Amino acid sequence: MQHNPGKDLLTAIEHADADLRHLSLQIHDHPELGYEEHFARKTLTDYLSLLGFNVTKHACDIETAFIAEYVHHGDGSHDASSPMRSAAMEKNNIRGRVRLLGTPAEETLGGKRPMLERGAFDGLDACMMVHPGQFDVLYRQPLGVGRLEMEFHGKASHASASPWEGINALDAVAMTYNAIGLMRQQTLPANRIHSIVTNGGQAANIIPELASMTTLYRAGTIPEMNKLQDQINEIIESSADATGCTVKINKTMEYLPLNNNSILTDRYGSYMKSLGAHFNTRAVDEVTPAGSTDMGNVTATVPGCHPVFNIASLEGVREPGLSTHSILFAERARTELAHKTAIRAAKGLALTGLDVLLDAEFTKNARDEFARWKKGSQ
Structure with a gap:
């Protein structure tokens, strides 16, 4: 009997629609902070176990991280008993491995970074994720970001009776803050620097x-x-010297700029357009302001892409006043429409992932482009 892997895959997603909607509402109604996503981790891993994934909880020695794998050996056998017997890999006897990574704390310290260092992404041909937003974007271009925490040490004294005996650590902070502000006008327009x-x-x-x-x-x-x-470090050290303070500088986080693999991104885009999505040109996408993500570190290690989908419209219309990290966005994320847009994005990712498994030339092209980027980024 002849099968259509893509059609089988879409059918499997549609059959799971009600379950996925239920999962989404459960997690939305139980918000959790970074590295405290215990409810979300349990909810997702319980469901993935039922689907036949081999689930590793508390992966990479991170309490709320997980790794879920499904392997099909292409000879009618696999490493777990799946209730979704009609899924594309089994039904079409497709050989390969699918790995779903639960990576916590994307908005703070970035769970992908330690998981990357501890081998969670090893052996992957490609890695893809999609992010909710207020518009549909293929070539989202998050900036790299680093965080410096500095602590100035001076000497306490009474500010009225004997101020000359003190060394004012706050003066060093004030000098640093102001000097960074002055430096900003000489940096590139796309750069961002912000302090508290x-x-x-x-x-x-x-x-x-x-x-x-x-x-x-x-x-x-x-x-x-x-x-x-380097420029900020010079300012910090100079401010300490000028005020007579000592200073400790701690670099607590670094996300690398995102490297969108065009082979993966364009294929995802073609599937999404066939499902009714609308996108701007790459030139527009790449100059649209964006934040930062630890997915950048992943795309510096393995071919990857990180598009965005509009949670408030299937026709590409941006809702006035809607922006990420807002109360309105949280409200919209719970709607049936947001679920439909997420399912469409999931279909686009899944079809692209299926091509990675089935199309050796497609996968090779993605790896080759990544190798060229890697060579040029050194």
Whole structure:
């Protein structure tokens, strides 16, 4: 009997629609902070186990991370008993491995980074994810980001009776903050630098002996990120010297700029267009302001793509006032329409992933492009 793998795959997703909607609502109604996603991890891993995935909970020594794998050996055998017997791999006897990675804390320290270092992404031909947003984007271009936490140490004294005996750590923070602000006008238009003061002292009548601040710096290339870090470090050290303070600098996070593999991205885009999605041109996408993501670190290691789907429209219409990280966005994410847009994006990713398994030339082209990018980025 002749089968159509793509059609079988879409049918499997449609059969799972009600279950996926239920999962989405459960997780939406139980919001959790980064590295505290215990409910979400359990909810997803329980479901994946029922589907026949081989699930590793607390993966990579991270409490809320998980790895779920499904392997089909192409000879009628596989490594788990799946209730979804009509899924594309089994029904069409497709040989390969599908790995779903539960990566926590994308908005803070980035769970993908330690998981990457601990081997969770090893052996993959491609890695793809999609992010909800207020518009449909193929070539989303998140900036790389680094975070510096600095702590200035001075000497306390009474601010009225003996200020000359003190060394003001807050002055060092103020100098650093202002100097970074002045430096910003000489950086590239796409770069971003933003800071907060995390400790400015304990009382106004005491010269602060300890003050601290955090700075995020973002750029579109690794060399430009390195340049910004060097410039900021010089400012920090100079501010400490000028005020007589000592300083401790701690780099607590770094996300690399996203490298969209055009072979994967364009194939996903073609499937999404066939399902009714609308996209801007690549030139427009790549100059649209974006945040940062730890998926950038992944795409520096394996061919990958990271498109965005509009949760508020199937026709590509942007809802006025809708933006990510807002209360309105959280409300829209719970709607039936948002679910439909997510299912469509899942179909696009799944069909692209199926091509990675079935089309050796397609997969080779993606790897070759990645190798050329890697060589040029060194």
